[in-house]
Amino acid sequence: MSRKDFQNLDDEALLEYYHSTRNLKAFRLLYSRHKDSLYRYCIQMAPSGACSILEELWNGLLEQPPQLGGRRLRSWLFIRINRLLRNFTGTPLEASQNPEDQGNKLLAGIQQLSRIERNILLLHLECRLPLATVADIERISLRNCREYYRNGKVRLEEFLYGSKRQPWQIQEVEEASV
Amino acid sequence: MSIWESQYQNAVGEISSPASLDDKILQMARQFKPTKVENPWQSRAAGSCVAVAVILLLVHPAQYLGALTPGVHSANGTQKNPLDGWHQSRPGSTQGGDPWFNLRSQVEAGSYIELCSQWRSQQRGSASDKLPRNLENKARAHCRLLP
Numbered sequence: 001m002s003r004k005d006f007q008n009l010d011d012e013a014l015l016e017y018y019h020s021t022r023n024l025k026a027f028r029l030l031y032s033r034h035k036d037s038l039y040r041y042c043i044q045m046a047p048s049g050a051c052s053i054l055e056e057l058w059n060g061l062l063e064q065p066p067q068l069g070g071r072r073l074r075s076w077l078f079i080r081i082n083r084l085l086r087n088f089t090g091t092p093l094e095a096s097q098n099p100e101d102q103g104n105k106l107l108a109g110i111q112q113l114s115r116i117e118r119n120i121l122l123l124h125l126e127c128r129l130p131l132a133t134v135a136d137i138e139r140i141s142l143r144n145c146r147e148y149y150r151n152g153k154v155r156l157e158e159f160l161y162g163s164k165r166q167p168w169q170i171q172e173v174e175e176a177s178v
Numbered sequence: 179m180s181i182w183e184s185q186y187q188n189a190v191g192e193i194s195s196p197a198s199l200d201d202k203i204l205q206m207a208r209q210f211k212p213t214k215v216e217n218p219w220q221s222r223a224a225g226s227c228v229a230v231a232v233i234l235l236l237v238h239p240a241q242y243l244g245a246l247t248p249g250v251h252s253a254n255g256t257q258k259n260p261l262d263g264w265h266q267s268r269p270g271s272t273q274g275g276d277p278w279f280n281l282r283s284q285v286e287a288g289s290y291i292e293l294c295s296q297w298r299s300q301q302r303g304s305a306s307d308k309l310p311r312n313l314e315n316k317a318r319a320h321c322r323l324l325p
């Protein structure tokens with residue numbers, strides 16, 4: 001099977017093919033499909049341990065093939081990496097101490113969110129997982145998950161654009177400045 | 179998609195997995211050697227059949243149809259035996275392995291008795307060796323045709 005044929009396979013078929021043949025090209029394609037997304041997620045959740053967690057994740061996949069049972073590989077990867085992130089107790093999953101170091105206000109704003117809000121926001125936004133799957137990962141109800149997601153978005157917008165709920169404060173500031 | 183969501187996509191678009199991490203993970207993947215794909219058509223039985231076919235081809239008599247087999251002449255006589263043109267030097271021959279040396283010497287000396295005798299034998303079809311062309315020409319010129 002050539003590389004061109006690999007391109008037509010979806011993740012699940014490609015994983016099955018890899019584990020039956022151990023074809024390095026198949027794994028390379030599979031890895032290239034998810035590596036950046038996983039890295040971006042991981043670096044925002046655990047900046048200090050992203051590389052070691054990702055190594056552990058891929059090593060586990062290589063050594064013991066996952067039994068997907070009809071699930072999508074993408075979901076399996078993020079469920080697995082969430083478990084690794086929870087077990088990564090060496091460095092707490094806390095926000096960056098100096099968000100301006102990120103060089104991007106938006107990414108710094110995401111770092112200001114609580115762990116659960118950040119996780120839900122990133123899993124839905126970065127990893128394109130449905131909120132129902134995200135709720136399963138966080139082991140909360142879908143309703144609570146939606147609430148966390150909405151709160152996270154509101155807090156992020158406040159961080160980026162300021163509060164819109166108290167326009168009188170702007171008038172007060174303007175009067176003070178005059 | 180809201181504005182900040184598209185901003186997020188732009189912001190993280192520059193972040194990608196570091197090459198050192200990629201190398202390390204691909205190095206781990208290389209430790210798992212590719213397994214050989216079992217092809218049912220390349221089974222042991224099929225391999226044995228191929229071996230038998232090759233042996234049959236090698237030992238089949240048709241393999242040697244064109245070979246030079248001394249003493250065996252073609253059945254229909256149309257095919258020229260390549261060995262016909264080859265004559266082992268007889269012990270009686272003297273100079274340079276020419277079997278007609280003695281006869282040639284006699285002809286050159288003016289004696290056509292032996293030549294004509296040989297020629298007649300050849301005409302009757304009882305001669306074992308055919309005269310060379312130059313001697314044939316001399317025999318035609320000098321020997322009488324006997325009934």
